[in-house]
Amino acid sequence: MSKGITSRAEDYSQWYNELVIKADLAENSAVRGCMVIKPYGYAIWERMQAILDKRFKETGHSNAYFPLFIPKSFFSKEAAHVEGFATECAVVTHYRLKNDGTGKIVVDEDAKLEEELIVRPTSETIIWNTYRGWIESYRDLPILVNQWANVVRWEMRTRLFLRTAEFLWQEGHTAHATREEAIEETERMLDVYAEFAENILAVPVVRGRKTENERFAGALDTYCIEALMQDGKALQAGTSHFLGQNFAKAFDVKFTSKEGKLEHVWATSWGVSTRLMGALIMAHSDDQGLVLPPKLAPIQVVIVPIFKTEEEKAQIDTFVDQLMRELKIKDISVKYDDRDTQRPGFKFAEWELKGVPVRVAVGARDMQNGTVELARRDTQTKETVAQEGLAGNIEQLLQAIQENIYQKALDFRASHFTEVNSYDEFKEVLEGKGGFISCHWDGTTETEKRVKEETKATIRCIPLDAKEEEGICIFTGKPSRRRVLFAKAY
């Protein structure tokens, strides 16, 4: 197990290894930056899936599944969309291999596809092609569908969890009769994401809208949640797009309204990915490893017995059996680590690395005294408490930990949120403590790009709660009506 673990993202690989590793593909393979998510890492993703899926169902959505392969022609139907994804697509060109006569397996050139297939980088096109057949009348609307899937984006540079060639995500694709309804949906799902990030992941986020320059390819408006990592860099943690009628027009999806008029459908799409794992890790972890908020942790409590003899172990087992029953009644997930192949100190360190919020250590001494040692991951503190009422005690502790982790992240963000009024100040903060920088911007893509070129900072979003305020752009001095958030980002 590695030491020197750190919460700085630049050095993440040491402890990311507990959760994910870079895929070890064949040496000459052109595939770069795929990841293997190890069982413990995947368990965390499964928790995210379960909680989000429940929220989606509660807001009226159903799950469905669409093909991995998308005919190339689908892409060319929406101009902005194809332009946005063209440079990062994996393309299937053949459907058969053959033996070349010398025992080598080669691509059979005779088996060339008439039309190439794109491995989906996102599913708007194939889904809207399908929706055409599903929608005729206003009675068919809205369609509220979500898909859990993998997608492929052939990035030039990859980074585990944050930007891998293949990643897991969910993508919601909805169709509505009116513009207002679609915008409402876009905003509703952004709220679902924000609520999830803050209440479950304990990661505070800024809700906002992207500038035209940062907008999703094919969207009229992109809403996002932006989180701040411990190294002062921002991370886009989720997006919700108002697609207008772009895809309906591109795929000719029309419906007959109540008034008997033929109209194009209004669309949204929204998604979060395994990138959330990266956000979680970089927002909370410390030098001892991962710190998981209790509401997300696959294992909330780990129990480590300390014993010398079989008699002692048997006595502890009896106590632990009872405790686990009580915890399970309270819906608290618990792991009894009674491996006899590792020593207690090793187990302590290992579960800390994995971020388990609460640890109970119980030994012969405790059994005599009627106590246990209760340790919390977030503050790295421990105390000896009575066995009496322990389950209730743990339940409260888990709540306290959830709140504490969120508060800590919130405090960090508050101290890395700076309002500036000049470009010099802007650069100084950016190169110093980093974080979000709130300032005036003249609203042009030109200025946005210049600032990015000079400082590497991008406009993360125009916060939804930005208030009207007269000001001047820090870069050009032109008038501005509200502040936007800049930051260096992943």
Add this chain to the structure above:
RNA sequence: CGGGGUGUAGCGUAGCCCGGUAUCGCGCCACAUUUGGGAUGUGGAGGUCGUAGGUUCGAAUCCUGCCACCCCGACCA
């Protein structure tokens, strides 16, 4: 694709300048003693030194080609 760097055991490395068949740590296996914060001792297993060629009596070391990976940039959830 541009600029820089690195390839030695499962992982991390020393050795390279100055050529003599590979060092150390972690991990792994066995036994013993241990077990309330990542145990200790003894013994053991594990190597195409990225790859192909060249120079040489002899190459991890010098030379050339190739390959791979990492970092920075363009791209991006």
